[in-house]
Amino acid sequence: MTAVYNQELGNMRFDLQVIASWIEPGSRVLDLGCGNGDLLYYLKHHKQVIGTGIEFSEEKAARCIERGLTVLQGDFRHEVKDYPKGRFDVVVLSQTLQQIQDPKELLIDLLWIGRRVIVSFPNFGHWSARLQLLFTGMAPVNDQLPYEWYNTPNIRVITIKDFKRFLHLFGLRIVREVAINTHHHEFKGNIIRTLKNLRATYGIMMLERVT
């Protein structure tokens, strides 16, 4: 287990720090559900990235535009449709995959408009979730999954192992991957190297099509 803390990236969520470190300078990036634009802002000013964000909330989208970022307000499942093939080098989907109705179709769309896709998602295979289900017989509620079954936005239960199986089935390849152990909004975190599906709270992967 390695503790990672980058001073320069210190004001960003830890999974975004990992994602930012994977992006090549000068690349064209699309960030889905970009929130207040922290990742895009960092990439623009430190890596000369040409970025676009899509954000559902008017307030957050407006905040991004005020910061000088290129952002579309809207539902990214619709907004990804019009871009030409290969418009982006990297499409970022952080902590959203588990909230998508049709993740397979979405990933196919994203790998059409982008050469590579980076996804991060909470790992439902984490030991605490397993133990909660085993011992209490109730759906897991913890820091990464702080919701009750009736109000959770997370409609897909994904584990790192499940996700890899899915990639294999649909002809997608992992270019890079990291499993981390961190709380949801933490700026620091640990990278997990063994027993990932049991010990990691989040999985982060860079994907591309198998051509």
Added chain:
Amino acid sequence: MSPSADNEHAPLLVERRYFTFAEPPKQMQLDCGAHLGPITLAYETLGELNADRSNAILILHAFSGDSHVAGRLSIDDERPGWWDNMVGPGKPVDTSRYFVICSNILGGCSGSTGPSSIDLATGKPYGLHFPMVTIKDMVRAQKHLIDHLGISTLMALIGGSVGGMQVLRWCADFPEMVGSAIPMATTTRHSAQAIAFNEVARQAIMADPAWNNGDYYGGGGPAHGLAVARMIGHVTYLSDEAMREKFGRRLHRNALSFDFTGDFQVESYLHHQGKKFVNRFDANSLLYITKAADYFDLERGGNQLINEALANVPFLIISFTSDWLYPTYQSRDIVSALKKNGSDVSFCEIEAQGGHDAFLLPNRRLDGLVSGFLDRVYHDRCL
């Protein structure tokens, strides 16, 4: 009472200027095939053009606007320009940094050549002899002005409603001159509903006997028809929500009158707006400009916003939730076309009650979007 900002500082004074071109025989050819000239455009500028002429912003006014976008025309001028909350020193369109140009459109009646201008061939006002002009013709005339000012690229074009149509027309026709664009509360083509309202407004004017086939410049003109046309316009600029908020069913007198003089506040508001408009606008100009807006169609023969030349132009598209004249889906269509170019396009739908008129009303969200976007363009292009 605290002194207003205007009392603390000298008011921002602007001067209306005139540019005349297309003198015969070099008349400008119009879309309808006619030739027109000489053409005069009334325009105003604010701020200073920088050394490399890269900080110019062209503001395009909506259908009943004029060149007087901001500031005051004299020390004792009571009314500032129509977008004074948006344009000025330290405001979102910051005239201490940008050089702002606004001209009255071709076909208008505030100093530019239009149906109320004198036709040199007859010595009388054109009236209905004025040729039909299109949004494209208006933009063509503006380009003559921008060339005359020695500006090869505009840092930004900004406009709402019919002004937004002109922004889009500029992008389609002169993409190489567009540094960035902010079309707001606008559309690439009028819906049947928008055409319908315009037609009712035109008919209100033409049904007034005083209209006299457009030949009324010696007399009072179709004041009643023009007032009704404006009332129809105002209904489309507001929204159900805005009207409920503003007037509800409140009366503007103590009891029902049981006659037709108007009991409700909403009626007296519309009467007032109609009367006010008659004093400042020419009925024939309304006919011509609404027709130009109805004819405007950027999607005829393929979407003219889908153009590789626009791939590197930053766009900011803005719509308003309560605008039912040009609803948000029409702005999303603009976004969708621009995305196909791979353009740098931002979009925001602002939650606002004001209806279509919202873009003209003070709005902190709108201010933040415009100033943030322009700031980025300025840093990328001018520094």
